[in-house]
Amino acid sequence: MTTAGGKIRCRRCVGFSQRTQKQCNHPALKTSSKSSKQARCKWHGGASTGPLSEKGIEAIKKANTKHGNFTKDAVEKTSQQDAMFRYLVDIGNYINMFTHKLKTRGRASKYYHPLDLSDPEQLVKAVLATLGKDR
Numbered sequence: 181m182t183t184a185g186g187k188i189r190c191r192r193c194v195g196f197s198q199r200t201q202k203q204c205n206h207p208a209l210k211t212s213s214k215s216s217k218q219a220r221c222k223w224h225g226g227a228s229t230g231p232l233s234e235k236g237i238e239a240i241k242k243a244n245t246k247h248g249n250f251t252k253d254a255v256e257k258t259s260q261q262d263a264m265f266r267y268l269v270d271i272g273n274y275i276n277m278f279t280h281k282l283k284t285r286g287r288a289s290k291y292y293h294p295l296d297l298s299d300p301e302q303l304v305k306a307v308l309a310t311l312g313k314d315r
């Protein structure tokens with residue numbers, strides 16, 4: 181059959197209407213895996229089901245990853261680094277290391293919990309957190 185006003189030759193969908201029991205008149209989608217006897221339109225199962233094999237899933241992941249800055253591992257690492265930096269700034273402020281009190285911007289990561297640094301136990305906890313050794 182033809183479509184686009186006779187400009188494109190294509191296969192006809194082999195699906196049948198549930199209501200009228202007649203063969204579908206839509207053009208079949210072009211798929212490499214299906215033979216002409218399985219050619220189906222988008223309503224009768226012609227669309228891709230997506231990758232099924234591990235290899236296929238990995239290929240799609242790789243194709244859709246642009247720089248990897250927002251992968252789960254990268255976001256987790258950034259979150260931990262943010263907490264370390266915030267503890268470092270807290271310690272610096274506590275010991276008056278800076279000329280004025282520094283502020284950190286933005287939302288704190290889930291690993292950061294403000295500590296009372298006048299308590300020696302919590303001060304040690306903050307120091308260990310800047311070394312990334314509290315976990």
Ligand SMILES: [Zn+2]
Nearest residue numbers: 193204221224
């Ligand atoms: Zn169809």
